[in-house]
Amino acid sequence: MKAIDNTETASCLTNPGRRRVLLGGAGTFAALSLIPLSPLARAEEKLALPDYAVWKEADAVIVHSKKTIETKRDAIGSGGITSTDRLYVRNNLPPPSAEVMTNADAWEIRIEGVNRPATLTVAELKKIGVETVVAVLQCSGNGRAFFEHGPGGTQWATGAAGCVAWTGVPLKQVIDRLGGYQAGMQYITSTGGETLPEGLDQKLVVVERSVPLRALDHAILAWEMNDEPLPLAHGGPLRIVIPGYFGVNNVKYVKQIAFTEQQTTAKIQASGYRIRPVGEKGAPDQPSMWEMPVKSWVTSPVSRSKAGINMIYGVAFGGTVPLEKIELSMDAGKTWQAARFLGADMGPYAWRPFVFATDLKPGTYEIVSRATDINGQTQPKHRTDNERGYGNNSWSDHGLSLQVS
Structure with a gap:
């Protein structure tokens, strides 16, 4: 299983070698806790908001460029609607x-x-x-x-x-x-x-x-x-x-x-926004990025927590169809338990916040979530590799490592 949080993601954008270390193998959870951010990376992740989006909540987003702004993983919260000043660009x-x-x-x-x-x-x-x-x-x-x-x-x-x-x-x-x-x-x-x-x-x-x-x-x-x-x-x-x-x-x-x-x-x-094998050019006969597949991920806590009762939050959606269920694993997918949806169902195209209450002892937990829609389509464990890195809905990639003390 692979895991990464948004702080690490921001730092590796401007350092490809660092990104390969973080994403390159089964030791990702360990890598996240062992490799500190360099002073240069810390400076580089603080790009200014562009003028047309200067009203965004700076502490809740990562500015990748003037045209790309990402919501931090733990800035989603547990509500159904994403605040406009936190929404990605x-x-x-x-x-x-x-x-x-x-x-x-x-x-x-x-x-x-x-x-x-x-x-x-x-x-x-x-x-x-x-x-x-x-x-x-x-x-x-x-x-x-x-x-x-x-x-x-x-x-x-x-x-x-x-x-x-x-x-x-x-x-x-x-x-x-x-x-x-x-x-x-x-x-x-x-x-x-x-x-x-x-x-x-x-x-x-x-x-x-x-x-x-x-x-x-x-x-x-x-x-x-x-x-x-x-x-x-x-x-x-x-x-x-x-x-x-x-x-x-x-x-x-x-x-x-x-x-x-x-x-x-x-x-x-x-030729753009096409699912194509790694190394191949885009073409009109390849699948286009149209309907979204079922997907979920945990939003908080993202790195550290205290022993005792913990509330694990996340979001899940079915793309063009409603969801049937959401499951959570604390051990990288070895065992699964049912989580519950929060709040009102706002329709088939909305996401559903979810929560899982659990009593945690000190240690490291590798947390992943898995959503299933009403047609029985479930998030796959593995991504579909493709040249442009599109459509990733794998549950293993979207996990995180939680240190409990």
């Missing part, structure tokens, strides 16, 4: 100018591939309908830090995920208002409104994603998150939200929705 391009938020209702979106194509403002969308859905937002690369081959990209551990209350208009209502989508359409293709670099083929850089038509049943065009206007850092003024799908499909600053017969040829779709 993943941008493929710099966000638009903050000026677009001065009159968010004026933001326009073009709808194509329908019987009555139209350009609508956010203000007009608000008159069509409104709904709130609670759904997990998770980066495709969440858990990438645990892959032994060292895939490129941000070395997310567990913090590129959160559970959010999204408010907006169901996309289906908008499409019905426009006479429905045209015959023969198979995909919903969303295009982001970031300013693209000049001098480059736009298809190489544009954030444009296609998802199967089945997503229409639950997709929404969101202008609020957690009962507040959608901030620029998270896609404001308008974002498409496709509950149960990986974050890249939830296109920020969405400026166009098109119903299409084929997937977009944009690089981010055609």
